[in-house]
Structure formats: C-alpha cells, structure tokens
Amino acid sequence: MKKLVYAEWQRMWIRKSTWLFLCMIPVLLVATSRYLSKHNKLISKDSPDYTYANSFPIMGLAEQLTFTFNIILLIICILGFAQEIHTGQLRLIIQRSYSYRDVILAKLINVLLFTLLFLSIYFVCSYVVGFSLFDDKDDILLFFHETPKSAGHVFLYNLAYYGLVYLSLVAMVSVYALFSIISKSTTSAIGLGMAFLLFSLAYPTIFNMSGTSSPFVLFSSLPMIQYQGIAVMLASNSVFYFNLFVLIAYIAISNAFILYFTNKKDFFL
DSSP states (O other), X not given: OHHHHHHHHHHHHHSHHHHHHHHHHHHHHHHHHHHHHHHHTTSOTTSTTSOOTTTHHHHHHHHHIXXXXXXXXXXXXXXXXXXXXXXXXXXXXXXXXXXXXXXXXXXXXXXXHHHHHHHHHHHHHHHHHHHXXXXXXXXXXOXXXXXXXXXXXXXXXXXXXXXXXXXXXXXXXXXXXXXXXXXXXXHHHHHHHHHHHHHHHHHHHHHHHHTOOOHHHHTTSHHHIIIIXXXXXXXXXXXXXXXXXXXXXXXXXXXXXXXXXHTOTTTTO
C-alpha cells in the first residue's frame, strides 16, 4: 500500500495543474491583500474586519476559502478520480495486482496530503505577505469576541482556524471523491460537484431570506461552515460541537459510500 501511495503521489506531480495551483498561492494572497487594503480604508481600526499583519492569515484565507479553494479541490478530484476512471487509466493500475479499494484509497490519501501541503504553504506565505503589506498590532479584536486578544493568542487562534479549515476541506474532498467515483463521465462529475457547492450556498440563503433560518440550518452546509461557521466555532462551544459533528458526518458518510462502491468489483469496468 505504501508503494501504491508513493506511486500515486509521483503521478500527481506529473500533472502541470498541481504545480499551477501551488504557483497560484502568491497571486491569490497579493490580490486578496489589495482588496483588504482598500477595505481597511472604509472601516474603523477597532473593527474585527480590519486587517492587520497577524490577522491577515485568517482574513486572506476567508476571502478565498468558500469558492476558490473548493473549486481547486474539485478540479484535483476530477483529474485524480473521474478522468482516470473514464479514460481507462485506472484499469491499467488495477491490473498490477492492486484492488479497486487500494487504488481509490491511495488517490484519496494523496489528495488529502496535497490539500495539507497547499494549506500549509498558504499559511506561511500569508504571514510573509501580511507583515510585508499591513501594519502590526499587539492586541486584535477577533470575530465574535468581545475583548482584544494578544499577539500570542492570535497566532494560536490562526493555527486552530487553519486546523478546522483543513477538516472542512477533508469533508469537501470526501464528497467530491464520491461524486467523481459514482459519475458516469468526467462532465457529470464536474456537474455534481458544482451543483453540490452551489446548492450548499443557496439553501441557507433562501432559509435566511424567508426568516426561518437558524444556526443549525446555516451550519448544516459545508461552505457556510467555511464562510462563517469556523469563526463562530472558535467563539462558541455549543456551535463548535454541532459544526464538528456536521464535518465528521460528511466525512464518515462520504467515505462509507466510497468503500461500498470500491468493494463492487465490476463497478469500474
């Protein structure tokens, strides 16, 4: 299994798209910093929305997470799962005495490792960009907190935020991988992934506009957890445990179905 994971890891880095996504990180951060710099001129320096050097890792991530990150992972999953299934490349790998489950799990592990690498590089680069382009401040008011927090606390907060973001991305990858496996074509895999993302953004908004929304409806959506729920999780224990349950449920259910389909020996034939 280790050899298979390593082989799939090497195959992932052969794709130009993998390198392209990593090269996009500085571009995303610089573009986001320009937007946030303009936004700073419109609000008070005491607002949680105001971006400082040591809060930029969160602000810079929050602006790109819900859409850009999810689209990147969708493309990675499409190239790693759906395209290889429907072009016959997966059959060639399976013929090397590996089972369907082994190959799919190896691919899933590699996508999750890439996600962790991408997020880690984004975290480090965001500090470089933040301290290069924004003012530093010792005490910062964080979202949904009543009192300013010290620089040390903000750093630990950033680490916790990125950890929960990674968990949410694991959930998204699990869903996208499932869609890529069950789809009948690469196009349908893209359609299912985009439909899931857009629907998950739409239905909490519709409930909110109708006046019948609640935190439980809002944060049953993965993109909404990413958009606002993670910040709320780090300020409220009750929301933390509910959102954590939702994230784990998405991961567990999606991977249970993946295991079910990969057990069907004729599924990919």
